[in-house]
Amino acid sequence: MDAMSHSTHEGAAPAGRPRDPALERAILEAAVDVLMAQGLAKATVEEVARQAGTGKAAIYRRWPSKTALVIAAIRALHADVSVPDTGSLREDLVTCALHYSSGDERSTLLLASLLGAATHEPELRKAAYESIGRPPALALRSVLDRWIERGEIDPDAPVDIIAGVLPSYAFRQMVARREKLDEATIAALIDHVLLPALRHRRG
Template identity: 60%
Template structure:
């Protein structure tokens, strides 16, 4: 007779996790990364520190998760148009929620001083959208739409560099017109592709 696996520990509570992440956002926005305390985050979430440490290893992992919680989901689009795929990727950096930019600014500022924060922020926040951009460009190269000699990694790094610089210096994400301009006036020319602005775009 086959042994059935028995669940170990308490089941995940999505509502509690959201409450903790929202509380982390509040505390970081009010106090900054360095001054944020796990005790205060737990108090505002109506729970104890043990509930936080069951889910996250410490403050760094929790605050990075809170920053990620406010970001748009990362997807690798395939709309049949290089321009449209790039626009969708770049829209990830458009942030209508002011709190998202403030929390991310705190994380990025701390990352410049703390290697642990830098590593966590790069892995969770930085790499996924940059990887999506690179995948879209590599796919266009494979289709023959883009010259294979283009520096894919360099071009894919332009948007994150612009977006994160704006977050750190101005505490705001990209707006929609800037995101579209980055595609039409920077990425596509760098890739040697006509923007197709107002039309179907490059295929």
């Protein structure tokens, strides 16, 4: 990483400074291009700025570190996370799972690279979880809590453990195989792992 990659306070935008959405899109697109071409370790904010046709200061006003920029660029390739309410527990689970199969090949490769690097860098791991891992996990937990209230899920089921199965498998697939979850794998996880565990009643 470049010398300023771990800064978290420099370059804060002055109060009231107007944002330029077109410039932000250009920066994020340039970040994706640089990451794809050079990899996470070699990519620099300087090169992103050069390809975006701007200066480093414009980037640091928006993202205080290289880590923040990388995460923002990867998030921009994925759909926003929402909490589904389809009227069916299974379909809600499928919708949550499909988040892990969203994005194109670039998003898969970049996220795999980020997750791989995050295992050795605590700061990067924390930032990646808060921005990328936590939102879909919270959406899934919200779905499970709703269906507990509706009586569809056994209230004695170890929901915290079960809720971790889907993201853990998805990220393992991403890092180990650099692949997204496919629809067949999603169906197998939900029908043969999640639903039986959620609905099993002791005795």
